[in-house]
Each structure stands twice: as C-alpha cells, then as structure tokens.
Amino acid sequence: MKKILVTGATGQIGTDLLDELRSKYGIENVIASARNKKTHIVEKGPFYSLDCTDSKSFFEIAKKENVDTIIHLAAILSAVGEQNPSLLWDINVNGLYNALEISKELNCSLFVPSSIGAFGPGTPKDNTPQLTIQRPTTAYGISKVTGELLCDYYHLKYGLDTRGVRFPGLISYKALPGGGTTDYAVHIYYDALKKGHYTSFIDKGTYMDMMYMPDAINCIIDIMEANPDKLIDRNAFNVSSMSFEPEDIKNSIIKHIPNFTMDYDVDPVRQSIAESWPNSLDVSAAKEQWGFNPKYDLDKMTEDMIFHLSRKIMSK
Ligand code: VAH
Numbered sequence: 580m581k582k583i584l585v586t587g588a589t590g591q592i593g594t595d596l597l598d599e600l601r602s603k604y605g606i607e608n609v610i611a612s613a614r615n616k617k618t619h620i621v622e623k624g625p626f627y628s629l630d631c632t633d634s635k636s637f638f639e640i641a642k643k644e645n646v647d648t649i650i651h652l653a654a655i656l657s658a659v660g661e662q663n664p665s666l667l668w669d670i671n672v673n674g675l676y677n678a679l680e681i682s683k684e685l686n687c688s689l690f691v692p693s694s695i696g697a698f699g700p701g702t703p704k705d706n707t708p709q710l711t712i713q714r715p716t717t718a719y720g721i722s723k724v725t726g727e728l729l730c731d732y733y734h735l736k737y738g739l740d741t742r743g744v745r746f747p748g749l750i751s752y753k754a755l756p757g758g759g760t761t762d763y764a765v766h767i768y769y770d771a772l773k774k775g776h777y778t779s780f781i782d783k784g785t786y787m788d789m790m791y792m793p794d795a796i797n798c799i800i801d802i803m804e805a806n807p808d809k810l811i812d813r814n815a816f817n818v819s820s821m822s823f824e825p826e827d828i829k830n831s832i833i834k835h836i837p838n839f840t841m842d843y844d845v846d847p848v849r850q851s852i853a854e855s856w857p858n859s860l861d862v863s864a865a866k867e868q869w870g871f872n873p874k875y876d877l878d879k880m881t882e883d884m885i886f887h888l889s890r891k892i893m894s895k
C-alpha cells in the first residue's frame with residue numbers, strides 16, 4: 580500500500596485506522612472520507628466529504644488522489660440496519676458495488692470488512708469453520724454475505740485484488756461504535772468508570788467473538804501487505820481474539836473497579852441477533868495464510884481500556 584483512500588473514516592474502525600495508517604505511510608498518503616465530518620479527523624490530514632453511494636464523486640476522489648488502495652469501511656451496522664433495511668442495502672451493497680467498480684477502473688487493491696454477522700442460526704456455533712453454511716437472518720448479515728460473494732466475483736472474473744476479514748465485535752476507546760449488537764462490550768467500560776454500574780442489553784451467558792481495536796487495525800494492515808499468492812480465503816477470513824459473555828467482561832472490570840455492578844435489561848432485537856451468531860470462530864486459515872496473531876486477551880484489553888478511558892473521561 581502506498582496511497583490509500585479510507586471510506587467511512589470517521590466511524591469506530593476508521594478513527595483508529597487513520598492514526599495507524601498515517602504514522603506508517605505518511606499523513607499525505609492517507610485520504611480520509613466520510614458522509615459526516617468530525618473535526619478531530621478533518622484537522623489531522625486530507626479529508627473529503629463523501630457518500631459512497633455517489634459513484635461520480637467517489638470515482639473523482641480516487642482518481643484525483645491517484646490511490647492504489649481503497650479501504651472501504653462505509654457501512655450500516657446490524658442493529659441500526661434492522662430498523663432501516665433499505666438504507667442499509669443502499670450503503671452496504673450499492674456503496675460496495677461502487678467501490679468494486681472504481682477499484683477495477685483504477686486498478687486499486689480493495690479491503691472490505693465482513694463480519695461474524697455473515698453467519699446465521701444454521702452455522703456451527705463453536706469453532707465456526709472458515710468455509711461453512713452462511714444463511715444469516717439479519718439484513719446486515721445478508722449484506723455482508725453479498726459483499727463477500729461480490730468481492731470474490733470481482734477477483735475471479737476481473738483479477739481485482741480484493742481482500743477481507745470477518746470481524747467480530749470490536750472494542751475501542753477512541754470512538755464509540757455505531758449501532759451494532761456488540762456495542763454493549765464498549766458501553767460497559769464507559770458506564771463502569773462514569774457510574775460504577777452497567778445495565779446490559781445482551782443477556783447473561785450470550786457468547787460472542789470479540790477483538791480489541793489495535794488487533795483489528797493490525798489485521799487490516801497485515802492482510803493488505805500479505806503475499807497475494809498465499810491468500811486462498813480472500814473474502815473473507817475468520818478473525819477473532821476472544822469469545823466472552825457479559826459476566827466475563829464484568830468480572831474482568833471488577834479486577835480494576837472492585838465495586839462495579841451490572842444488571843440486565845435485555846433488548847429482544849439485539850439479543851436475537853446475538854443468538855444467531857457463532858459463539859467462537861476457527862481462525863486457523865488467517866493464521867496460516869497471512870500470519871494473523873492477535874496480542875490482546877480480555878484482561879489485557881480491560882487494563883488498556885480502563886487506562887485510556889479514565890484519562891479520556893477526566894479530560895472532558
Ligand atoms: C455489529 N459491531 O454489532 C458490529 C459487528 C460482529 C459485530 O459486525 O453489528
């Protein structure tokens with residue numbers, strides 16, 4: 580990667596990714612774009628307001644900046660998507676179609692994140708295989724399977740260099756998540772520090788794959804820098820660094836905040852989404868084909884989250 584366009588750059592992944600990409604490749608070589616401006620992003624380097632469903636503007640930006648890579652993060656997440664499936668389809672599929680066509684036209688490599696949401700109730704729940712049944716029951720999951728298949732199609736038919744991973748729930752302190760089912764695993768840290776108590780919308784005993792954001796950012800950079808000849812499962816690799824349920828993260832937080840308490844007010848929509856997803860993924864393909872090697876487990880993540888969030892909250 581030399582010159583990179585990031586779409587959806589002001590979202591949860593994009594906020595962390597821009598910092599890492601700009602320190603690695605140079606500020607002027609990382610072009611941020613998003614529908615909504617965020618001052619702290621716009622001030623840090625090249626930025627364009629872009630709705631990825633506007634193919635003309637999308638193409639003009641990529642051509643003008645002469646990018647060789649597009650990291651396409653613009654998407655609507657699972658819970659918000661269930662409330663507005665037509666908006667989700669427009670952004671997650673039509674926006675991706677534009678990214679694919681522009682990458683083909685300009686000969687760019689293209690990274691597109693899929694998700695554990697691409698699996699459904701019929702998928703084996705434990706140690707979910709890289710290649711298995713994918714019949715998701717959410718609009719989000721359907722858009723993610725569609726994305727995986729479109730990315731494979733453009734690679735097979737046009738030789739486009741498409742690469743992706745199936746991200747689990749992502750936890751970070753720099754930016755809040757944007758309306759997903761796994762968001763509870765971020766909000767719990769904020770409430771533990773601010774209120775000493777959290778009410779979880781996901782039920783006790785509900786296991787989901789999760790990953791700390793620094794490991795997710797390394798996934799994107801490592802897969803995009805990997806030897807393309809070794810990538811068999813290009814779109815998209817299972818990746819995960821831990822699987823936990825709400826009681827596990829509560830107990831990890833209590834090691835730092837002994838009086839922290841949690842109760843439950845389960846959201847039936849997000850609970851049903853969570854129950855349709857795997858408990859844990861088999862990540863052997865990512866390890867074998869491009870050296871996937873996460874560094875953070877639950878307790879190491881909790882220690883880092885509390886260290887950074889406590890300073891962020893105190894500085895406000
Ligand atoms: C969501 N955070 O909850 C996203 C992600 C695996 C979860 O796709 O929708």
